Amino acid sequence: MKNLWTGLVVVLLVSLTASSINMQQISHIPLFNGSDAYSYLVDQCDFGPRPPGSDNLSLCRSMIAETFESFGWDVTLQNFIYNNTECVNIVVKWGSENNSPIILGAHYDTRPPGPSDPGSGVGANDGASGVAVLLELANILPNETRSSIEIVLFDAEDSGGIPGWDWIQGSTFYVSQLSTDRRDSINAMVLLDMVGDINLELACEISSIDSLQDSIWSVAYQLGYNDTFIDVKRGSITDDHTPFLRAGIPAVDIIQYPFPSYWHTLEDTPEKCSAESLEIVGEVMEVFIVEEADNLPRFPPDPPILFLMSAIVLVALAIPVVYAKVKRD
Numbered sequence: 519m520k521n522l523w524t525g526l527v528v529v530l531l532v533s534l535t536a537s538s539i540n541m542q543q544i545s546h547i548p549l550f551n552g553s554d555a556y557s558y559l560v561d562q563c564d565f566g567p568r569p570p571g572s573d574n575l576s577l578c579r580s581m582i583a584e585t586f587e588s589f590g591w592d593v594t595l596q597n598f599i600y601n602n603t604e605c606v607n608i609v610v611k612w613g614s615e616n617n618s619p620i621i622l623g624a625h626y627d628t629r630p631p632g633p634s635d636p637g638s639g640v641g642a643n644d645g646a647s648g649v650a651v652l653l654e655l656a657n658i659l660p661n662e663t664r665s666s667i668e669i670v671l672f673d674a675e676d677s678g679g680i681p682g683w684d685w686i687q688g689s690t691f692y693v694s695q696l697s698t699d700r701r702d703s704i705n706a707m708v709l710l711d712m713v714g715d716i717n718l719e720l721a722c723e724i725s726s727i728d729s730l731q732d733s734i735w736s737v738a739y740q741l742g743y744n745d746t747f748i749d750v751k752r753g754s755i756t757d758d759h760t761p762f763l764r765a766g767i768p769a770v771d772i773i774q775y776p777f778p779s780y781w782h783t784l785e786d787t788p789e790k791c792s793a794e795s796l797e798i799v800g801e802v803m804e805v806f807i808v809e810e811a812d813n814l815p816r817f818p819p820d821p822p823i824l825f826l827m828s829a830i831v832l833v834a835l836a837i838p839v840v841y842a843k844v845k846r847d
């Protein structure tokens with residue numbers, strides 16, 4: 519009997535310690551500037567629609583690469599052919615031999631006209647917003663934290679359903695090229711997609727890894743952004759984080775869902791986005807990287823539902839047995 523109570527007390531103490539670690543105060547004051555991020559968003563849209571293989575995308579890619587390089591980062595281009603189209607992922611590292619534990623991603627292409635939609639036009643929110651946040655992050659992150667991250671901007675994310683095309687081709691190719699060692703060295707992949715809407719509301723995307731998501735959402739709450747990073751699970755989305763999940767790499771998709779009404783229309787323009795929304799997401803990512811990168815655990819995969827159900831059944835079966843024993847004692 520005594521042992522049972524001692525065990526319960528230990529479990530209680532361990533859970534209390536764990537939750538107090540989670541709630542430790544943030545010491546880093548964010549430097550992320552939403553207005554600068556917004557100007558990077560407009561710069562991309564100024565090139566016009568940027569579907570895979572287009573001259574507009576090629577010009578935009580050069581601008582993005584030069585901007586990262588001007589902040590001191592190394593940029594390499596990863597070329598691949600899909601549907602007879604030359605596609606290019608942009609890989610950004612702090613030092614060329616860097617094996618950083620965190621990958622930050624966004625797609626930089628825009629959706630061309632589809633069979634039943636006009637495409638996303640200049641793709642201010644769907645495409646440019648995630649890239650804009652990553653450009654500003656690359657500018658303001660303290661030097662000593664930069665080698666913790668690798669930034670990858672994916673091509674060919676958004677052409678699914680168009681004859682000859684599927685979704686998420688840039689990220690699929692990127693993951694296919696990772697060595698086993700490199701896969702094992704990645705603790706977290708965080709994807710930013712459609713994070714610029716004026717009325718930004720980010721629910722917890724269902725296919726993402728819970729523990730990684732919790733870690734980011736808890737930073738958002740400590741910064742007071744509960745209205746933007748909401749504590750609701752919503753939508754299981756095929757996106758550039760999906761190939762990472764399939765490869766066993768913990769990944770999270772930070773995305774607005776349900777999608778805004780102008781999604782995949784020509785109305786996806788810079789006026790639909792705001793510097794404030796980009797700043798909220800940018801600050802959360804900045805603090806997450808500065809405060810968590812060094813002691814980031816390898817986030818475990820979510821337990822399969824069958825395992826959870828068996829655990830619940832076992833506990834339910836054990837209760838009457840324990841109760842009977844307690845009564846006897």
Ligand SMILES: [Zn+2]
Binds near residue numbers: 676
């Ligand atoms: Zn899209």
